[in-house]
Amino acid sequence: MKGIALLVVAVTGSLLIYVARDLPAWADPHSPASDYRVSKHYITQSIVETSVPNMVTAVLADYRGYDTLFETVVIFTAGIAIFGILRVTRSERSLRRQVHSGLAPPDLVVQTTCRLLVPVIQLFALYVLAHGHHSPGGGFQGGVIFGASLILIALSYDLRDALIRLSESNALRLAAVGVLIYAGIGLACVLLGENYLDYDVLHRILPADPVESRSHSILGVETGVAFTVSAIMFAIYASLSSRGELNGGL
Amino acid sequence: MEELLLARLNYWTYIILMMIGLYAMIGKRNLIKKLIGMSIFQSAIILFFVSIGVKRDATIPILKHEIVHAYHEGAHTEKGSAEAKSTSSELGPAPSEPAGRHGNGSLPAIDPQQYENPLPHVLMLTAIVVGVSTLGVALAIVQSIYRECGSLEEDIILRRMELRDD
Numbered sequence: 001m002k003g004i005a006l007l008v009v010a011v012t013g014s015l016l017i018y019v020a021r022d023l024p025a026w027a028d029p030h031s032p033a034s035d036y037r038v039s040k041h042y043i044t045q046s047i048v049e050t051s052v053p054n055m056v057t058a059v060l061a062d063y064r065g066y067d068t069l070f071e072t073v074v075i076f077t078a079g080i081a082i083f084g085i086l087r088v089t090r091s092e093r094s095l096r097r098q099v100h101s102g103l104a105p106p107d108l109v110v111q112t113t114c115r116l117l118v119p120v121i122q123l124f125a126l127y128v129l130a131h132g133h134h135s136p137g138g139g140f141q142g143g144v145i146f147g148a149s150l151i152l153i154a155l156s157y158d159l160r161d162a163l164i165r166l167s168e169s170n171a172l173r174l175a176a177v178g179v180l181i182y183a184g185i186g187l188a189c190v191l192l193g194e195n196y197l198d199y200d201v202l203h204r205i206l207p208a209d210p211v212e213s214r215s216h217s218i219l220g221v222e223t224g225v226a227f228t229v230s231a232i233m234f235a236i237y238a239s240l241s242s243r244g245e246l247n248g249g250l
Numbered sequence: 251m252e253e254l255l256l257a258r259l260n261y262w263t264y265i266i267l268m269m270i271g272l273y274a275m276i277g278k279r280n281l282i283k284k285l286i287g288m289s290i291f292q293s294a295i296i297l298f299f300v301s302i303g304v305k306r307d308a309t310i311p312i313l314k315h316e317i318v319h320a321y322h323e324g325a326h327t328e329k330g331s332a333e334a335k336s337t338s339s340e341l342g343p344a345p346s347e348p349a350g351r352h353g354n355g356s357l358p359a360i361d362p363q364q365y366e367n368p369l370p371h372v373l374m375l376t377a378i379v380v381g382v383s384t385l386g387v388a389l390a391i392v393q394s395i396y397r398e399c400g401s402l403e404e405d406i407i408l409r410r411m412e413l414r415d416d
Contacts, residue, residue, distance in 0.1 A: 005277030013269040020261040027306040029363060034305045039367040043311065044360045046368075051325060053318040055311040055368035056375065064372060071376040078383035082390040135312065140379045211325065229379060236386035243393055 050214040052133045060138060061218040065197035068221070069182055072228050076179050079172065079232035086244030106157065114156035121149040129226050133215065139222035143229025150234040159242055168238060168246060171231040178227030185220050260301050267294035279404040281392050285385065292381050296374050303370035311368035317358050324357050 024031030033039065046058040060068050129142030154162035166174075186197040194201040199217035200210035208216055238246055267290060274287025392402065399407045 001279075002277050005273055008276060009269045009273045012272065013265055016265045016268070017262060020258050020265065023258065023261055024302075025257045026260050026301070027304045029305050029307070031302070031305075033302045033370070034308075034367050039369065040362040042368050043362045043365045047313055047318065047321050047360070051322070053313040055313070055365070056371045059368050059372045060375065068376060071380055074380050075383045078380075078387050081387050085387070085390040085394050134318075136310070138375075140375055144379060144382075209325075232383060236383060240386060240389055240393065243397070244390075 049211065050218065051211045052215050052218060054133055054135065054137075056136070057132050057138050057218060057222070061221045062197075062199065062214060065186070065221070068225065069186065069197070072179055072182055072225050075232050076175050076228055079175055079235050082236055082239050083168075083172065086239045087246075088244045110156050114152050118149050118152055121152065122146060125149065125226075125230075129222060130219070132222055133219065139225030140229055142222075143226035144233060146226065146230035147233030147237075150230070151237045154234075154237065154241070159238060159246065162234070163238065163246060166231070166234060168235060171235045171238075174231035175228045175235070178224040178229075178231065181224030181227065182221050185217055185224070261298070264294045264298045264301070267291075267297070281395065281402045281404065281407075285388050285392065288388070289381075289385060292377075296377060296381075299370045299374050299377075303367050305363075305366045308364055308366045311365050311371060313360065313365070317360060320358050 024033070028034070042055050042059055042063070046055045046063075047053060050058045050062050052058040052062075125142045125145035127142075128137035128145055129139060132138035132142070150162055150166060153165065185199070185202075188205070189198050189201055190196050192201040192204055199214045202217050203210045203213040206213045206216055271287045271289070271291030271294060274290065275284050278284055278287065395407065396402055399410045401407055401410070
């Protein structure tokens with residue numbers, strides 16, 4: 001088995017190294033990826049077409065809106081799948097023997113530090129989300145940071161303390177709301193007579209011109225992504241760390 | 251040969267990382283080790299994509315502040331021309347012409363050589379988060395396998411499943 005694996009790896013690796021000769025050199029400004037007109041269009045036109053200085057945000061939520069929509073759906077589906085695979089009902093739980101993993105007593109220093117840190121982390125998450133138009137950031141990053149703050153509560157206190165703040169059913173509801181915000185903004189464009197996720201018709205209901213309304217709808221879309229990502233990150237942690245029982249946690 | 255190796259050294263790194271991951275996925279019997287291999291494989295692909303986006307003498311794909319300021323000022327002074335521009339959304343020969351609006355020469359042109367290609371960043375941004383959640387699904391499956399079979403070793407799991415079928 002190990003021999004076959006080594007053989008497969010050696011053959012694949014040498015093939016890849018052989019074809020790597022044809023790939024562009026490191027940081028080549030004339031590589032196909034940098035020279036193709038799509039790249040130039042994104043760089044020169046995204047400010048004109050969407051009025052968003054951060055091209056990554058503009059491409060993520062506008063030019064490739066479908067991609068991001070379905071990535072969000074994938075994350076939501078992953079959360080639901082983990083719920084379906086791991087979650088145990090109350091009757092099953094009583095059948096299984098209770099595992100007491102010799103939990104260490106709560107530590108004052110750790111708890112106080114985390115209690116002071118969590119609000120700062122959450123505020124930073126909102127900043128990263130809201131400032132995604134002008135600096136590196138956006139829905140995915142802000143959502144992950146927010147989810148991390150909830151996981152920090154669960155780690156420093158107890159999983160139950162974190163679940164009091166955001167229960168599992170509320171987390172899944174929040175994730176569904178995030179996907180619905182994204183899909184709803186797309187649907188609003190259809191209702192106003194344009195293509196799905198073609199935001200510039202939203203200037204009829206937003207107090208902005210077509211280009212600015214793209215920028216505003218990108219913020220709305222990113223908010224939906226942040227809802228889904230933060231809720232699912234926390235739900236994944238809650239299920240995995242307690243083997244689906246949602247009691248003590250790690 | 252040495253020249254070739256130095257110019258393509260980044261790809262060699264990703265290929266080696268990728269092969270480590272592939273070997274762990276095929277050769278190891280422990281399910282968690284297989285998942286670690288999958289993660290290493292994924293990291294190699296992410297590194298590959300990010301390195302495709304690197305461009306010499308270029309900065310991150312966020313427009314410089316002065317340019318943004320000029321464009322936003324321009325948008326406020328002539329709102330009407332923005333509408334005309336946004337309708338021509340297809341990929342025309344736009345990159346060759348300066349990126350200013352018609353009839354407004356004061357807008358600074360954006361040089362495509364100054365900024366990196368944003369597309370690899372976008373693709374990897376979503377891939378990382380999706381990778382974390384799919385890894386979560388994989389760990390959940392491994393946990394429920396452990397709950398059923400009491401082991402994470404592949405051969406022991408297979409033997410116990412056969413025993414159960416008989």
